Amino acid sequence: MTTRRRVVAALTLAAAGLMALQLLRRHGGPEIGPDPTAKVEATQICLHVEGFRSCPYFQRASAAATIAHEIDPTRFRNPIVVGVERTVWDERKVLLSQRIPGASGHSSSPFVYQGCTDVSAADDAAADFTFSFVGGSDDLVDFLAARQP
Numbered sequence: 001m002t003t004r005r006r007v008v009a010a011l012t013l014a015a016a017g018l019m020a021l022q023l024l025r026r027h028g029g030p031e032i033g034p035d036p037t038a039k040v041e042a043t044q045i046c047l048h049v050e051g052f053r054s055c056p057y058f059q060r061a062s063a064a065a066t067i068a069h070e071i072d073p074t075r076f077r078n079p080i081v082v083g084v085e086r087t088v089w090d091e092r093k094v095l096l097s098q099r100i101p102g103a104s105g106h107s108s109s110p111f112v113y114q115g116c117t118d119v120s121a122a123d124d125a126a127a128d129f130t131f132s133f134v135g136g137s138d139d140l141v142d143f144l145a146a147r148q149p
Helices: 003-026 056-071 086-099 137-145
Strands: 047-052 080-084 111-114 132-135
Touching (some): 047 056, 056 137, 086 111
8 A cells, every 4th residue: 555545544534533522623622723721842843724614625635734743743743723614715825825835826625734823923024934835635635655664
């Protein structure tokens, strides 16, 4: 079985787990995202997944980023997952395409990028963006497959 197929198989199996986490979050459970007090190691990859909540590709990318952290927490920091309503997504994707280098041609959900800073909190006047655009859901799967030992 190829690395890409193993990653896709793991995503398929983990979809139910992600749905359970989302239900917990909706009903007062833990947030999905990094511990803000946790120290980021220089070698860690910080993934961000943003999209509209009902999008199956956003859900798949969220699961993939979460699974990557669960499988290898020394390499992947707990991802920042931002799901918004579909009505808000059009405005959000314009902002992301302007702020994330390499994302200007991307227009669908999700936006996956890496960098250990929150793009939402970045000050436009002093923007020092250290993000790199990964792509959408399929691009994330390829990105993760390429980093498997």
